[in-house]
Amino acid sequence: MAEKFSGTSRTLHWTVSVLVLMMLYGGATLSRETATWHFGFGIITLVVMVLWLGHRMTHPRPAPLPMPRWQQIASKSVHHLLTLAVTLQPILGLLMVMFSKRDPVAFGVIPLKIVQNDTLYAIGHELHGPNALLIAILVVLHIGGALYHQFILKDGGLTRMLPGKR
Secondary structure (H helix, E strand, C coil): CCCCCCHHHHHHHHHHHHHHHHHHHHHHCCCHHHHHHHHHHHHHHHHHHHHHHHHHHHCCCCCCCCCCHHHHHHHHHHHHHHHHHHHHHHHHHHHHHHCCCCCCEECCCEECCCCCCHHHHHHHHHHHHHHHHHHHHHHHHHHHHHHHHHHHHCCCCCCCCCCCCC
16 A cells, blocks of 8 residues: 555644635635635635645655656646645635725634725736636545545555554
């Protein structure tokens, strides 16, 4: 069986996974009442992503699974794009709320507006939706790849990231 990721890596991965799915659902069903929670969990997502990136840069990872070169390229591309898009998404959201005409708050109590700036707001507004779509597509590809490794190739790809003993 392939070597597992560390407990910290697995915890951060699954925390980000749950947050991303919550945020995609929350963004798709956003209302005035749920926006404050979406803003708050967006900030939490950014903090967890920064922690995860720091962990990834300072701790070794298990060796990649053996696979054909094209699959290595596809896998690395999906992982890198997903990491970039998920890190960028809350930043784009913050551009919208920090520079909005309104006075948004996170979790109903944390004020987020700095000052109105239509240009910075527009950048966030124009890119936040398309980036969410990109994240959704990459999540499907990532899950598909994990399931392919687990159930078709049976090489333990998914179990490397599942909770349990090393």
